[in-house]
Amino acid sequence: MKTFDVIIVGKGLMGAAAARHLATQGANIVVIGPDEPTDLNKATVFSSHYDQGRLQRIVGRNEVWTRLNIESTQAYPFLESQTGIQFHYAVGCLYASVYKNDDYLQRLPIHAKKFGFPFRLYDGFDVLKNDFPEFIFPNEVKANFEAAPSGHINPRQLIKAQLALCRQRGAKVIADTVLKVQEQNGCIIAHTENGSMYRAKKVLLAPGAFANSLDLLQRKLAIRLKSETIVLAKVSEQEAQRLSSLPSLLYEIETKDFEEIYLIRPIQYPDGNWYLKMGCNLSTDIFFDSLAPVQQWFRHGNSDANLPVLKAALHSVLPGLQVQDYIAKRCIITYTGHKHQYIGPVEENVYIATGGNGYSAMCSDAVGKLSAHVVLNYAFPEPYMEQDFKPLWQA
Ligand SMILES: Cc1cc2nc3c(=O)[nH]c(=O)nc-3n(C[C@H](O)[C@H](O)[C@H](O)COP(=O)(O)OP(=O)(O)OC[C@H]3O[C@@H](n4cnc5c(N)ncnc54)[C@H](O)[C@@H]3O)c2cc1C
Numbered sequence: 001m002k003t004f005d006v007i008i009v010g011k012g013l014m015g016a017a018a019a020r021h022l023a024t025q026g027a028n029i030v031v032i033g034p035d036e037p038t039d040l041n042k043a044t045v046f047s048s049h050y051d052q053g054r055l056q057r058i059v060g061r062n063e064v065w066t067r068l069n070i071e072s073t074q075a076y077p078f079l080e081s082q083t084g085i086q087f088h089y090a091v092g093c094l095y096a097s098v099y100k101n102d103d104y105l106q107r108l109p110i111h112a113k114k115f116g117f118p119f120r121l122y123d124g125f126d127v128l129k130n131d132f133p134e135f136i137f138p139n140e141v142k143a144n145f146e147a148a149p150s151g152h153i154n155p156r157q158l159i160k161a162q163l164a165l166c167r168q169r170g171a172k173v174i175a176d177t178v179l180k181v182q183e184q185n186g187c188i189i190a191h192t193e194n195g196s197m198y199r200a201k202k203v204l205l206a207p208g209a210f211a212n213s214l215d216l217l218q219r220k221l222a223i224r225l226k227s228e229t230i231v232l233a234k235v236s237e238q239e240a241q242r243l244s245s246l247p248s249l250l251y252e253i254e255t256k257d258f259e260e261i262y263l264i265r266p267i268q269y270p271d272g273n274w275y276l277k278m279g280c281n282l283s284t285d286i287f288f289d290s291l292a293p294v295q296q297w298f299r300h301g302n303s304d305a306n307l308p309v310l311k312a313a314l315h316s317v318l319p320g321l322q323v324q325d326y327i328a329k330r331c332i333i334t335y336t337g338h339k340h341q342y343i344g345p346v347e348e349n350v351y352i353a354t355g356g357n358g359y360s361a362m363c364s365d366a367v368g369k370l371s372a373h374v375v376l377n378y379a380f381p382e383p384y385m386e387q388d389f390k391p392l393w394q395a
Contacts, residue, residue: 004172004199005029005200005201006027006029007203008022008203008206009190012049013361016364017162017366018371018372018375019368021372022375022376031171031172031173032198035175044295045210045214046209048228048333049155049159049361050331051230052154053154056150056153057069057248057250057362058070058149059108059115059117063114064340067383069362071363071369072362072363073149076153076365079165079365082168087155087158087160090151092145093145093150094146094248095143095144095251096128096252120145124139124141125137125139125140135249135318137251152267155361158364162368177193178192178216201349202351202375203349209223209225213291213294219394221346221354221391222336223334225294225333226287226335227286229303229306229328229329231329232327232329233276234327236322237274239266249317257282259281261317262280263318280310280313298332303328303329306328335358338392341357342391343367352391353367370384
């Protein structure tokens with residue numbers, strides 16, 4: 001059996017990015033993860049990237065997130081030009097909050113200044129509606145508009161680009177699920193669902209919500225898994241054209257049924273139709289503590305029951321939207337104890353990169369770069385700090 005330098009478990013947003021950075025630095029790697037399932041009943045694990053749209057912003061909730069976002073967007077032109085795969089749409093991003101001076105808005109000028117990033121604050125709906133007439137907000141709203149490179153990305157295409165570059169650099173990409181990771185004579189062996197075994201000096205686990213599932217780790221990471229339901233509002237091509245410059249939206253609001261709306265303008269999906277995507281936290285969201293209920297959620301979860309609330313939320317913010325149909329989609333969010341990704345060593349020659357906290361598509365390239373650096377150099381590159389990403393364990 002060949003011995004690789006690194007096995008990467010999971011070819012989602014973080015795994016594909018980490019693999020690309022490892023391969024670029026000359027590591028001999030194999031990336032193992034299942035393709036998007038055609039039959040959810042036959043899949044063992046799932047992902048948070050089976051979609052065409054993920055919001056991209058720059059200024060994050062703190063300096064670390066902002067740096068990760070900036071570094072990621074800086075890599076996009078290279079990734080797109082080297083692969084010919086487009087995944088970045090810089091239509092801008094609007095952040096609106098009914099909590100006038102929330103933490104994010106208070107820190108925004110400091111972060112923006114530190115990173116030399118322009119921003120545009122709006123105080124009150126009157127001033128906001130001139131620039132964004134499609135959106136409706138309460139009068140007490142305060143907002144910030146980020147222009148390009150904010151907007152949205154296509155997570156499927158971003159992964160495709162990362163893996164294309166991996167292959168160009170000689171990496172092996174395997175469609176399979178790792179059932180068990182085991183130390184053997186100083187090496188790591190990964191056993192897969194198809195009955196194969198792969199050996200490497202190190203392994204990077206990037207399995208998203210499934211870090212505590214199967215036999216990947218000996219201890220359980222402190223992660224919280226939450227169901228996420230989104231609505232895809234099907235619109236005509238003319239309606240999509242009318243809204244083609246609508247910025248992505250993050251809207252901080254709380255009602256008894258939902259909070260924290262995010263939406264992306266209508267984009268074309270693989271079925272040829274145009275859908276505007278909206279999601280939010282729901283009072284009916286479910287928290288999971290093992291694999292079986294997660295599988296049940298992805299396969300048969302009653303996401304349609306959330307449609308009335310999602311529709312009401314959507315039309316409260318975009319009352320003029322002409323919708324032909326509504327489709328509910330199921331997904332999962334992985335929260336960490338300290339609200340940053342977990343990146344670092346977890347066992348002898350075993351490393352982790354997980355815990356997107358709902359915001360790690362937009363910064364996945366930088367998270368992958370950081371993870372690759374830690375795997376190869378046993379240390380975080382400045383100015384990142386190990387303690388910000390330290391994996392935490394269940395008591
Ligand atoms: C509805 C929804 C909307 C979101 N919107 C945004 C947004 O607008 N902007 C944003 O930045 N982020 C957003 N996110 C979050 C973002 O998608 C995640 O943070 C990101 O996908 C996390 O990347 P990951 O690589 O950790 O996990 P994933 O992208 O889920 O990838 C994990 C991969 O590991 C594979 N895997 C799991 N177990 C195994 C195993 N045992 N063996 C092999 N492979 C395995 C899975 O199949 C999967 O492909 C959203 C998430 C959801 C659910």
